[in-house]
Amino acid sequence: MNTLTSGTMPMSSSTDASPGIGAFVPVDVSAARHRTSPLRWGLTLLLTVAALQIVYFLFTNPRFxxxxxxxxxxxxxxxxxLGVTLMLTVVAMVIGIVIGTIxxxxxxxxxxxxRWAAQTYLWAFRGTPLLIQxxxxxxxxxxIPxxxxxxxxxxxxxxxxxxAVITPFLAALLGLGLAEGAYMTEIVRAxxxxxxxxxHDAAKALxxxxxxxxxxxxxPQAMRFIIPPTGNQVIGMAKATALVSVIAMNDLLHSVQIIYNRTYEIVPLLMVAVFWYLVVITLMYGCQSRLERYYSRGHRRDATQVPLASEQV
Known part of the structure; x- marks a missing residue:
């Protein structure tokens, strides 16, 4: 007959072990999925129908x-x-980033x-429309003759x-670059x-x-917060270059206008401009995403690296 000594607990074999009351049971939720509601199905169907309607309109309307x-x-x-538009975008953004940082x-x-000079600059260039500038x-x-x-x-x-000095190209760079510098100032400051x-204290101590x-x-640490809004500013700059057509700058929109003023094919020529703007902005989106990932290294936590609850006990 087996007896138990005082203060000892019976040992059970590993084969008949079972979780007791209150014991933690690990649950693998890696394959869990959100339950789709009827509202989501309805919205998905509505968006699909709308997308098909737009595609049908684009490819069946002969006026395009x-x-x-x-x-x-x-x-x-x-x-x-298109080349002039890209050049204006790049050079004006470089000017804006340099001015904004300073x-x-x-x-x-x-x-x-x-500080007073900087505040006056922001007041003047953020308070007037870009077209007027x-x-x-x-x-x-x-x-100034x-x-x-x-x-x-x-x-x-x-x-x-x-x-002889202020050519249309230089006027466009001055207008776009100085205006962009005012907006980049707030982005860099933030x-x-x-x-x-x-x-700052650690750098001074070193x-x-x-x-x-x-x-x-x-x-370098501020770049993680500067890159996303700067990417939006670059995309906005690519579209804002269309305003330089009012000063006879031969950008993409002005090139399109010259052709349709001669041929009266307004809608198809505008679709040409729309196509190239979409291509350029799509490429910019890709570059912005890569830069954001680069400067966010060490600040993002990959879900695959988070240990399961069963591994934490």
Missing amino acids: EWNVVGKYLFSANILTG VAVALLSDFGPG LIFWYNLAYL DISVGLPFLPPLAQWPTN GLTSVDPRQ GMTPTKAFFRIIF
């Missing part, structure tokens, strides 16, 4: 004249205008005149006619202020100068 679209889609004038640093600095730069010769270089209140060392202030700390510590 898809043969004309195909004729001009890769014409030399259209591709030249002005954002000035806003966050303790240098009073620098483009027309203003294009007609700058009315206010000649552009001179020299010391104030002394005869100029060099002088050029303003109309990104810089999102960095933990203790990072003996870094403020400039070195900014470029090695602060700015």
Whole structure:
């Protein structure tokens, strides 16, 4: 007869072990799926019907004249205008990012005149429409007939006619770049202020100068917050370049307008412009996603790396 000594517990074999009351039973939920409700099915059906209706409308309406679209889609004038649009987008965004970074640093600095100058710049360029700014730069010769270089209140060392310097391309860059710099200022400022202030103290403790700390510590961490809205600004800039057609800049829209003013095929030529804008913006979306993933390394948690509840006990 087996007896139990005081203070001991009976041992059970592993074959007849069963979870007791309150014991944790691991449940694998990796294959769990959300239960589809009738409302979701109804919305899916509605969206499918709407998509089919749009496709049917696009390909059965003869007024789109898809043969004309195909004729001009890769014409030399259209591709030249597309190249000008891309160049304006890239150069104006570079100007805007550089100006925005400098002005954002000035806003966050303790240098009073620098902050006042930055605030005045934001007030002027964010408070006026972009179209007005483009027309203003294009007609700058009315206010300043000649552009001179020299010391104030002394005869100029060099002088050029303003109309020879401010070409339509330069006027477009000034209008787009300076306006974009005002918006990029707020984006960069928000990104810089999102960095933990203790990072500044850590950089100072390591003996870094403020400039070195900014470029090695602060700015790389702020990029995670700057990239998404900057990507949206790049996409908006690609579409905003259509405004330069009012100053006779030969961008994509202006190239289309020149052709349909001659042929009166307005809708198919506009569809050519729509096609190329969609291609460019789709590529920009892809680049933005890659940059976001790159600068979010170490801040995203992959669901496949999260341990199961059974592995945590």
